[in-house]
Amino acid sequence: LPLNHVYEQIFDIMFHLSVGHIVNFTENTDTVMADMREVSPTVFHAVPRIWEKYYSAIVLKMADATWLKRTLFNIAIKIGTRYNNKALSKEKMPLLLALQYKVAYFVIFRKLKKRLGFDRVRFGSSGAAPISQEVLKFFLSIGIPIREGYGMTETTGVTHISDEKTFKVGSVGKPLPGTEVRISEDGEIVVKHKGIFKGYYKDEEQTREVLHDGWMYTGDVGEIDEEGFLKLTDRKKDLIITAGGKNIAPQYLENMLKFSPYINDAVVIGDGRKYLTAIIVIDDENVIKFAQDHKVQYTTFASMTRTPEVIELIQQEVDKVNRQVARVENIRKFKILDKKLYTEDGEVTPTMKVKRKAINEQFADLIEAMYKD
Numbered sequence: 001l002p003l004n005h006v007y008e009q010i011f012d013i014m015f016h017l018s019v020g021h022i023v024n025f026t027e028n029t030d031t032v033m034a035d036m037r038e039v040s041p042t043v044f045h046a047v048p049r050i051w052e053k054y055y056s057a058i059v060l061k062m063a064d065a066t067w068l069k070r071t072l073f074n075i076a077i078k079i080g081t082r083y084n085n086k087a088l089s090k091e092k093m094p095l096l097l098a099l100q101y102k103v104a105y106f107v108i109f110r111k112l113k114k115r116l117g118f119d120r121v122r123f124g125s126s127g128a129a130p131i132s133q134e135v136l137k138f139f140l141s142i143g144i145p146i147r148e149g150y151g152m153t154e155t156t157g158v159t160h161i162s163d164e165k166t167f168k169v170g171s172v173g174k175p176l177p178g179t180e181v182r183i184s185e186d187g188e189i190v191v192k193h194k195g196i197f198k199g200y201y202k203d204e205e206q207t208r209e210v211l212h213d214g215w216m217y218t219g220d221v222g223e224i225d226e227e228g229f230l231k232l233t234d235r236k237k238d239l240i241i242t243a244g245g246k247n248i249a250p251q252y253l254e255n256m257l258k259f260s261p262y263i264n265d266a267v268v269i270g271d272g273r274k275y276l277t278a279i280i281v282i283d284d285e286n287v288i289k290f291a292q293d294h295k296v297q298y299t300t301f302a303s304m305t306r307t308p309e310v311i312e313l314i315q316q317e318v319d320k321v322n323r324q325v326a327r328v329e330n331i332r333k334f335k336i337l338d339k340k341l342y343t344e345d346g347e348v349t350p351t352m353k354v355k356r357k358a359i360n361e362q363f364a365d366l367i368e369a370m371y372k373d
Contacts, residue, residue: 005128006151006152007127007128009157010157021043029050033117036118037117040120041117042120042123043121044118045124046124048126048131048132048135049129051124051139052258054116058112060289072107076142080101081137109142109143122164125149125161127150128353134256136170147173148161150172152216152218153197154197154216155216155218158176159175159176162174168227170231171229173229174230175228176193178193179192187221188217188219188236189220189230192216196216219236220232221233233252234249240271240276241271248276253268253278253325257318260317262287262290262317263281263314264284266278266279267359269370275330275333277331277332277370278334279337279363281336281339284340287310301339314336335370341359347359
């Protein structure tokens with residue numbers, strides 16, 4: 001992230017000044033993995049897109065591995081998943097499973113972490129955008145601890161974060177000391193502490209909308225469980241109400257779609273509509289490899305997105321998600337964009353969060369085409 005972003009300022013400036021650790025920057029997004037192997041950090045923080053890229057790289061790399069390596073990896077992942085599920089549910093760990101995990105870690109995960117540059121990582125964090133729970137569980141299973149946090153520029157960054165031992169997958173943790181949090185009647189997250197900003201520069205109207213008696217109305221919808229952990233649902237303005245009156249959080253479905261190594265971005269649409277649709281941006285590197293492996297004929301990136309083989313590939317990934325959710329949340333149709341989403345085009349933020357209004361306006365014809373039949 002750029003240094004003017006509050007997430008970057010907290011982790012790379014404020015933490016550095018208070019703790020005195022060494023900060024390393026990647027050369028660019030294309031060299032992240034090589035830089036990680038060179039530095040081998042003890043703390044690593046990143047936006048979800050980076051963690052998703054790592055996950056995709058591991059899955060596809062193992063798919064091309066020898067039969068023996070692929071089999072050992074799949075067995076280790078199954079053991080890691082069972083071990084992690086037991087640990088997360090705080091159940092008593094069976095001795096046999098604990099021993100199996102130690103063997104899997106020593107034989108598979110230890111070497112994998114070293115190749116990724118994660119062999120010394122004691123704490124990994126994800127913030128600035130939502131991350132798929134499945135991605136988090138995958139990294140936990142192989143021994144890489146990732147914790148989510150929550151905050152805004154207006155709240156001077158972090159208001160919630162999970163620590164190394166006290167956490168729940170799917171939550172952004174408990175409020176930091178001195179932070180008050182409550183949920184308004186319509187489900188909006190409202191926070192208060194000494195670091196709340198004074199207001200927007202020369203914009204009193206917007207300031208009055210978000211600040212009330214020292215409380216910051218975040219615009220995010222969420223819930224607090226009985227232990228005080230905060231779980232985010234979606235942005236309040238992004239919630240979908242279908243023509244049938246069903247409330248749907250698109251972010252949840254989009255994260256499930258992005259768990260696929262072939263999908264880079266997804267925008268679920270359906271507000272006021274009879275059913276849900278999606279605009280999908282494919283992961284060009286992984287889909288190009290798929291096309292080469294399956295001898296798919298294409299000339300340009302745009303033409304590749306229109307090939308029957310690629311459309312069927314993405315349909316299979318959408319079907320996987322549909323099988324995991326309620327019928328009303330099923331994505332009935334989708335369109336693959338023949339381009340990436342760029343910050344320069346106003347389609348995504350610097351943290352790679354999709355700007356829905358811009359997408360809806362720019363691709364209005366594409367969206368309407370999915371509802372014509």
